[in-house]
Amino acid sequence: MTRGATYPALLTGLSCLVLTLFLASLLVGPARLGMWDCLRALFGQGPEMLQLVMREIRLPRALLGVMVGAALGMSGAVMQGFLRNPLAEPGLVGTSGSAALGAVLAIQLGLAAAFPLGLPLAALVGASGSVILVLLLAGPQGGALALILSGIAISALAGAATSLVLNLSPNPFAANEIIFWMLGSLADRSMLHVWIALPFMLVGAALLLATGRGLDALTLGEDAAASSGINLTRLRLTLVAGTAALIGGATAVAGAIGFVGLVVPHILRRSVSGRPSRLIPVSALGGAAMVLAADLAVRTIAPERDIKLGVLTALIGAPFFLHLILKTRRSGA
Amino acid sequence: MVMAWCQTVCLAGGLALGASVAAAEAPRRVVSINLCTDQLALELAAPGQLISVSYLAHDPASSVMQTKAAAIPANRASAEEVFLLKPDLVLAGAFTPPDTLRMLSRLGVRIEVFPPETNLHDIRDNVLQMGQVLGREAMADQVVADFDAGLSALESNEHPLPSAIIYGANGYVAGHDSLAGAILRAAGYRNLAAEFGITVGGTVPLERLVLAQPDLIVLAEKNRGHARSEETLDHPALYALIARQPHASVEDRNWICGTPHVLDAIRELRAVRMAGKLAQ
Incomplete structure (x- = not known):
């Protein structure tokens, strides 16, 4: 495999894929509209109602697809790099579930209504709690078993608490929302959701991109990393803060979407020769492409049904996960 | 004019019918476990005849009869709770969980199930059915007559329709x-x-x-x-x-x-x- 030379090409290719899917996301919708009219309306020309549809309904959905996907892909890449464990992923280790719990609490206690940033902030608190817990329980050198077990426990706990809070709500529709928080959806999101998630995601992305060098060093082992001047405590803190900000922001507006953070880094790992510093940006692009594609599929397969995104990512992700288990067993044998 | 005539005739008919059936035994301990049967029963039941309504009847956002319901104890529609009220008639809706109804009928409780109303005719039918099961036909006829009068007062033939x-x-x-x-x-x-x-x-x-x-x-x-x-x-x-x-x-x-x-x-x-x- 040729190294280095293919990396810029890979970045360009993935960027083009994301851009194509982003455009498709803007152009595909329940109302069948002409492509040219859509694009004109997006830039403030043409009938007023069409502009409203493009700018207030389709644009936020497409933007959130990119943002949420990038956040999930990136967090997966960093978690797997830091724990040196191919099974680490925000969904599996309970980060998304805990972020959802934070968001649900903020909504039901009225914090989100009092000030909009309260929603992602509470999700961030939930997410960071679970990341810290996983790092404590599984430990930096923790094996796959400890990681998965603690992930299952945290996910189950967060899921149960989320269901409890929603069941106790006086609103008759609240209990239906359990599905949204567990499987995620981008239906009927508005620019407000983009604005409240964006600052958290930008900070999170900046933090995680900065961990690249440390994670590269860590591939040689902890001692080697420490001797090459990597401060492991700082690296761990950055990881906690970065993933919590990204997953908190993403989950607060789109619910918990599983498997993206697992599948995307795996597919792309070999093309960057396993270098974490390169895997992080390409996983961000790959994640964005996967969520955009899943959201497009949701809208074209059954537009009136609001199928949850997590259903599609799990349909792709679960068989992949099984394949991964078989592969690990074979290589271990 | 026609309306007033109809109202009088309907009313008279209703009174006659009511008198003949009132002789038959009317239920005395009626429990309603569905919001919509609550509403109709609260409208028609004799004082003291309705001994419990569903908890939703007490919720001002869902119930039009909330003030009348406030004096009547609420239930949460569980078979055990309803059975312990010793009802001689239970009023249920088509969406009441069938297991609850099966359990109650095994225990020998008389149940009347009301279909949901999907048009204005169904409202008449359900009011009349409620009047019949409660032994309050005269009242039911009166309510239907008022409803029809109210409806025809709202009729119009304007076109085109917005x-x-x-x-x-x-x-x-x-x-x-x-x-x-x-x-x-x-x-x-x-x-x-x-x-x-x-x-x-x-x-x-x-x-x-x-x-x-x-x-x-x-x-x-x-x-x-x-x-x-x-x-x-x-x-x-x-x-x-x-x-x-x-x-x-x-x-x-x-x-x-x-x-x-x-x-x-x-x-x-x-x-x-x-x-x-x-x-x-």
């Missing part, structure tokens, strides 16, 4: 064959749901609603607490649409159940039309 849509949580739209649709039609509107291929009810994506620009948008009232399903009703695109289109909101309790109180919902919607606010 278009309207009822938009609720999750983008749910009520179709022609639903009670809400019947109310919309009685108020003199053309239900746009048909153009989206919806007959009973279904969801319409926000962007299709925005592009359809109905003459009137009837928004469901939001419930207490918070639900993501209702966030659709807060979407900026919907705000922009209702800023330029007339809209109304109808209190849920007036059309959750088919009771004669749907007349209030019809009157409210008609008032919007009469006020000349609709762009034509």
